[in-house]
Amino acid sequence: MMRFLRSHPYAVTTIVLLAGWYLITRGGLVGKSLLASPSEVVAVLADGFHPTGQAKAVYHHAWDTACRGLAGWGIALGLGSLAGLVMGMSSIIYRACEPLVEFARAIPPIMAFPLLLVACDFGPASYVWTIAIGCLPIMLLSVSRGIQHMDHARLDLLDMHGASRPLRIAISVIEILPATLFGARLTFSISLIVTVVTEMVFTPRSGFALGALAKDAQISFDTPTFYACILILGSYGYAANALIRHCEWRLSGEARRAS
Amino acid sequence: MTSHQDAQAQIPATAPVDGPAAAQTFRATGISFSYATGAGTFAVFRDVSLAVPRGKTLALFGPNGTGKSTLMRCLAGARVDSGRIEAPLIGSSRPRIGYIPQNYVRSFFPWATLETNILINLPDPVAGWRANKAAIRDAHDALRLDLDLHRRPGQCSGGMLQQAALIRALARRPDLLIADEPFSALDFDVASRVRDGFSQAIRDFKICAVATLHDLQDIIEVCDLVLAIPGRPYTTNPTLASHAQARLFENPERKRRSQHGDGPGESPFIRAVSKALGVELP
Numbered sequence: 001m002m003r004f005l006r007s008h009p010y011a012v013t014t015i016v017l018l019a020g021w022y023l024i025t026r027g028g029l030v031g032k033s034l035l036a037s038p039s040e041v042v043a044v045l046a047d048g049f050h051p052t053g054q055a056k057a058v059y060h061h062a063w064d065t066a067c068r069g070l071a072g073w074g075i076a077l078g079l080g081s082l083a084g085l086v087m088g089m090s091s092i093i094y095r096a097c098e099p100l101v102e103f104a105r106a107i108p109p110i111m112a113f114p115l116l117l118v119a120c121d122f123g124p125a126s127y128v129w130t131i132a133i134g135c136l137p138i139m140l141l142s143v144s145r146g147i148q149h150m151d152h153a154r155l156d157l158l159d160m161h162g163a164s165r166p167l168r169i170a171i172s173v174i175e176i177l178p179a180t181l182f183g184a185r186l187t188f189s190i191s192l193i194v195t196v197v198t199e200m201v202f203t204p205r206s207g208f209a210l211g212a213l214a215k216d217a218q219i220s221f222d223t224p225t226f227y228a229c230i231l232i233l234g235s236y237g238y239a240a241n242a243l244i245r246h247c248e249w250r251l252s253g254e255a256r257r258a259s
Numbered sequence: 260m261t262s263h264q265d266a267q268a269q270i271p272a273t274a275p276v277d278g279p280a281a282a283q284t285f286r287a288t289g290i291s292f293s294y295a296t297g298a299g300t301f302a303v304f305r306d307v308s309l310a311v312p313r314g315k316t317l318a319l320f321g322p323n324g325t326g327k328s329t330l331m332r333c334l335a336g337a338r339v340d341s342g343r344i345e346a347p348l349i350g351s352s353r354p355r356i357g358y359i360p361q362n363y364v365r366s367f368f369p370w371a372t373l374e375t376n377i378l379i380n381l382p383d384p385v386a387g388w389r390a391n392k393a394a395i396r397d398a399h400d401a402l403r404l405d406l407d408l409h410r411r412p413g414q415c416s417g418g419m420l421q422q423a424a425l426i427r428a429l430a431r432r433p434d435l436l437i438a439d440e441p442f443s444a445l446d447f448d449v450a451s452r453v454r455d456g457f458s459q460a461i462r463d464f465k466i467c468a469v470a471t472l473h474d475l476q477d478i479i480e481v482c483d484l485v486l487a488i489p490g491r492p493y494t495t496n497p498t499l500a501s502h503a504q505a506r507l508f509e510n511p512e513r514k515r516r517s518q519h520g521d522g523p524g525e526s527p528f529i530r531a532v533s534k535a536l537g538v539e540l541p
Contacts, residue, residue, distance in 0.1 A: 153365040
């Protein structure tokens with residue numbers, strides 16, 4: 001048992017948190033309108049699997065939110081990596097663009113939403129581009145700084161050995177993957193935040209959105225649904241972080257080093 | 260050690276090589292290198308000339324900070340202020356270079372196995388995959404190594420990585436091999452085997468080799484020529500009196516040393532080189 005806890009310390013924090021949550025709600029230390037009990041939240045999540053649990057079909061909302069978030073995040077990942085590559089390879093372009101990127105980073109992406117409504121109408125595109133705009137500066141800076149701080153000794157050796165241009169580009173792309181994955185990890189949580197905030201402020205036409213569901217649940221004191229939304233969002237963030245971390249781990253050779 | 264023996268060991272830096280042998284010689288003529296800082300321009304070497312025939316190894320020997328690695332990088336194709344470098348060719352339009360950097364640990368991609376790291380650095384890594392695998396095996400065997408090339412760099416010691424760096428350079432079948440302290444991390448047993456294998460491979464593959472070495476044992480057993488560099492800025496041009504005079508020596512002791520096993524200090528050749536550097540040997 002102790003060995004398991006030592007190798008999985010997060011299990012302890014999870015168990016302590018759940019036990020504390022249960023005891024607080026069970027003992028009535030916090031009102032039901034503020035904090036739902038774990039069993040109530042589980043009931044909401046289980047109801048989502050039930051064919052007649054349509055009223056609280058949180059998973060439908062969760063799916064639509066995930067699609068919007070992933071689409072925006074994917075665009076930011078692609079565009080940010082390409083633009084970061086260009087910025088990182090030329091110090092002149094980097095110095096020319098960095099102030100603009102830092103300026104854009106300070107602007108909440110939701111402020112761009114009305115403009116995007118004009119450009120894309122009240123459709124999914126405006127949400128997706130809002131998320132992409134929110135993630136783009138971080139992705140761009142991560143990749144460009146990753147390139148600047150890359151260890152050039154290995155690539156210099158390739159040059160000295162007369163490596164072809166396509167091979168050099170392919171190797172450079174692999175070499176900047178750690179910086180790209182780091183940026184991806186940072187921006188995934190940002191994409192979730194932007195998605196939910198945008199959905200809370202501007203409910204999509206389809207009506208299915210985790211942010212909108214959470215807002216409605218909060219207004220109507222439906223705390224179990226509200227906390228179910230929080231749990232789903234947290235799970236998204238945890239799963240994506242674990243997946244990207246695993247990729248980073250494999251890439252750096254840590255997996256074999258540890259064995 | 261007599262002055263007569265000194266004179267026998269020392270040879271002109273650009274000993275004339277004529278006829279077909281000239282085309283088989285790596286030659287640097289009058290090369291100079293300096294670098295600029297905020298405080299001014301600093302010369303590392305000026306008017307350095309040297310020639311290395313195919314199948315021979317030239318050692319650069321001298322104290323730290325004299326610019327041996329800089330000279331190596333210049334010989335490998337980095338920018339020089341002036342001078343000319345001519346390399347023999349196997350058949351391609353550019354000389355094929357094999358380079359063993361001083362900081363070999365940083366020269367490996369951590370995400371790939373040692374074998375993949377070597378394959379990436381070979382000509383035609385995709386099309387010539389099968390031939391390259393055979394070249395790696397040949398280089399591995401020529402160096403008399405027993406290295407597991409399926410490990411990742413993170414799983415290897417410094418010595419193992421240095422062995423892999425040696426294989427990587429030799430597997431390229433280079434026209435010119437530049438090795439910056441190639442045996443510095445090897446243990447005694449491996450080093451003695453690798454030294455033998457290395458000098459044999461240089462002869463068999465007819466490579467022009469230039470190596471920076473700090474160990475007299477390495478020099479005696481591996482090198483045919485030694486450029487003794489006493490200070491900085493240095494030159495091989497005797498008319499530049501203001502510069503430290505780098506002098507070229509032939510190593511007639513290599514075969515004899517391997518047969519008799521004398522200590523480095525007893526070798527007239529080593530005594531001559533040490534005297535040129537102003538170093539007292541026990």
